[in-house]
Amino acid sequence: MKILVTGGAGYIGSVTVEQLVHTGAEVVVFDNLSLGHRAAVHPDATLVVGDLADRAAIDDVLATTKPDAVMHFAARSQVGESMREPFRYIGDNVTCGLNLIESMVEHGIGRFILSSTAALFGEPQTIPIDENERIVPGSPYGESKHMLERILAWTDKVHGMRYAALRYFNAAGASEQRGEHHDPETHLIPLVLQVAQGKREAITVFGDDYPTRDGTCIRDYIHIIDLAQAHILALGALDEGSRVYNLGNGEGFSVMEVIETARTVTGHPIPHTMGERRPGDPAALTADSRKIRAELQWTPRFPKLHDIVDSAWRWHQAFPSGYPE
């Protein structure tokens, strides 16, 4: 099986590439390296440096590599940034995704896995959130992924492309060799660990007046390897039809609980200060993942927040400066 992975040099993409390689798949990574890292790409995968905004470059990589399926991770992915730059988020994510999907149709490639998001749900009506929750994105980022899900639904109807949209809750943790390295970093767990590493004085908590048990936002953190496994299972199931899944552990942790867990894992006091709310942040997002558990027998291997943070901490200690550029 040959799989093209867009964004395979990024955080979730690179760990999925690693796990795909372990299954014996042939992997081609297509990444413009604007946010990803060359060193994150597994050495057994082929890296093609190219941009999804460049339709000719996509046509070229599909024509020359002829993959059986595409996993599409490449995207702008920050809720907060998308509230400041809505057109860039919707423009880039939708245009690049559409370029890819159109080119795949032209090249007769009919298997697609989309990195979708819990940000589709804004302020959900029911928690934990299952696949029947109404979709009202809370940010332009979430909206861009919703548009891609809709484009895929039509591409299935009109062209028979089979797809799975995997709505990730909060991807976190690391494998032995691959972890989270963004520049600048905006995500909670790596920022907290940077405090433990002495790279930052303190972590700012974005709001403590949410309607949650301690006033800070609740999220469902899912280990990156469990997330990667879900992609592999979803790909294997596409012959039976397209599908969407919400992917999380089902248990929510507040920002303060994440910081407390990191204190236990690292032995560092991790000072925190209270700050303003971050625009676009819903109070609580936790997943009801019973559908993927039942249909694909997906079972998280690392459901405990402690183990997730511990894996990230081990990676940060092994690679204190992240990936070399």
Ligand code: UDP
């Ligand atoms: N958060 C925070 N301080 C930070 C970064 C994040 O309090 O410096 C909070 C953020 O408001 C959210 C949670 O931590 O409630 C997780 O944020 P992250 O950016 O990691 O992921 P997101 O939920 O946006 O996908």
